[in-house]
Amino acid sequence: MKLHNTRSRKKESFVPMKKGQVLMYTCGPTVHDYAHIGNFRTFVFQDLLKRWLSRDGYKVKHVMNITDVDERTIERAKRKKVRLADVTEAYEKAFFDDLDALNINRANVYPRASEHIGEMVELSEKLIEKDSAFVEKDGSIYFDITKSHNYGSLSGKRPRDNLRRKTKREDYDEPAHFVLWKPRDEMDGMIYWKTSLGEGRPGWHSECATMALKYLGDSMDIHSGGVDLVFPHxxxxxxxxxxxxxxxxxxxxxHAEHLIIDGQKMSKTLRNHFTLRDILKKGCSPAAVRLILLGTHYRKKLNFTFKKLDASEKKIKRLESFIKMLSGANAKKNSKTLEGDVLKLKRDFEDSLNNDLNPAPALRAFFAFIDKYKNKDISQKDAKRILKTLKELDSVLGIMRA
RNA sequence: GCCGAGGUGACAGAGCGGCUAUGUGGCGGACUGCAGAUCCGCAUAAGUGGGUUCAACUCCCGCCCUCGGCUCCA
Structure with missing residues (x-):
């Protein structure tokens, strides 16, 4: 199986550290609001990856964090004049409901940032000890990127490149040290923790490093998220x-590319910012939404349009009516071509997904197979064989109703 | 300034060095009391200039154009 590694910017053969096992950490939602359809593009891609690895025989340990302490969650709580937990618990629940709607398999662990404050403090202290971090006058703790010998190697960015851009402005501050710990701030209201570092709260980047170390150990096989997370997160x-x-x-x-709406970047001012709920309210099936999110290769921008949603809905209906038809199959003769077609379907499907999880040829093979048999007289035995095959492949696609 | 993606028929969107992609829409037909659904058939293609080749939408080079990222972000 080949996967595109952001770090090398090449497709590489996938070989996990330990045979038969994959340790995977994916960046989860910030629970300040309902997750939008673009978030789910990434989560559905990760679900496909996980399902494919599992089918390939790997035992996958998947950790996905829940960011429940940051500017946005705090802002939301302040505006609604409620406790932080009131906001984050509600949206966390909504997030899990949405995962279920889209038939996304659960991770093994969903650690919350708020429950790992102690570990994040410890992490900051250790980094200070190692001289990789420093304390500012106001009590902030920054990671010193000049102490990192290969900083920028993942994103291909050299801090110098930004230097030129930034110097055009006054507020230039180089190098781009980033914050590990923020001292208590008036803006945060009552939200802070009393720790050995003083009163404050953690910076976002500490979160994933801390929880990955805790739940997966020093190294993992796959780290994943949306393209916007490559740098800086x-x-x-x-x-x-x-x-x-x-x-x-x-x-x-x-890294999964972004989803755009009607060719445009999703934004609240353009009023094209959709949550999953917004879209399902229009009456389409969750399976059709999943099919759209699945259908475009993860490294290409996914152009979400309602026209496409209609086409997707029709495809799901085609699949469902075919399955219904199978249950009534009672032809006398067995098909002579079926066995060969099943083998070819499986082979095409596997080749396609093994190639950096390319979904298009796999889906094409899947639906072409259905189209070939939907108008044929099928025996009971063949119907069983067909259904078994479709279900097997759907353990990866997740678009059939159970 | 730096890094990256892409230009395929009305639209969306794949694969492939030679063989009809496919879907939506359109047109013609079948079926149907009408509609819908379904089925059959038809049309429309590869930004631009060169190169490699027996053969290029597919490989290579130049040009044009579009788009994204560069410490809020999936």
């Missing part, structure tokens, strides 16, 4: 972890 998480352990943070980095 994953670059920083990598720098933190590697400064601490001296070991490679992750062997592979997989």
């Amino acid at each position: 994953h670059e920083n998480g990598k720098a933190i972890s590697e400064a601490l352990t001296g070991k490679e943070f992750s062997k592979y980095y997989l």
Whole structure:
């Protein structure tokens, strides 16, 4: 199986650290609001990856964090004048409901940032000890990127490149040290923790490094998220972890391109910012949404349109009516071509997904197979064989109703 | 300034060095009391200039154009 590694910018053969086992960490939602359809593009891609690895015989240990302490969650709680937990618990629940709707398999662990404050404090202290971090006058703790020998190697960015751009402005501050710990701030209201570092709260980048270390150990096989996380989030998480352990943070980095709506970037001002709920309210099936999110290769921008949703809906209906038809199959003769077609379907399906999880040829093979048999008289025996095959492949696609 | 993606028929969107992609829409037909669904058939293609080749939409080079990222972000 080949996967595109962001770090090398090449497709590489996938070989996990330990045979038969995959350790995977994916960046989860910030529970300040309902997750939008673009978030789910990434999560569905990761689900496909996980399902494919599982089918390939790997035992996958998957950790996905829940970011429940950050500017946005705090902002939301302040505006609604409720406790932080009231906001984050509600949206976390909504997130899991949405995962179920899209038939996304659960991770093994969903650690919350708020429950790992102690570990993040410890991490900051260790980094100070190692001289990889420093304390500012106001009590902030920054990671010193000049101490990281390969900072920028994941994203391909050299801090110098930004220097030129930034110097055009006044607020230029180089190098781009990033914050590990923020001292208590008036803006945060009552949200802070009393720790050995003083009162404050953690910075976002500490979170993934800390929880990955705790639940997966010093190194993992796959770290994944949306492209926007390549820099700075994953670059920083990598720098933190590697400064601490001296070991490679992750062997592979997989990043999903963004979803756009009608050719435009999703944004609230353009009023094209959709949550999964918004879309399902229009009456389409969750399976059709999943099929759209699945259908475009993860490294290409996915152009989401309602026209496409209609086409997707029709495809799901075609699949469902075919399955219904199978239950009534009672032809006398068995098909002579079926066995060969099943083998070809499986082979095409596997070749396609083994090639950096390319879904298009796999889906094409899947639906072409259905189209070939939907108008044929099928025996009961053949119907069983067909259904078994479709179900087997759907353990990866997840678009059939159970 | 730096890094990256892409230009295929009305639209969306694949694969492939020679063989009809496919879907939506359109057109013609079948079926149906009408509609819908379904089925059969038809049309429309490869930004631009060169190169490699017996053969290029597919490989190589130049040009044009579009788009994305560069410490809020999946």
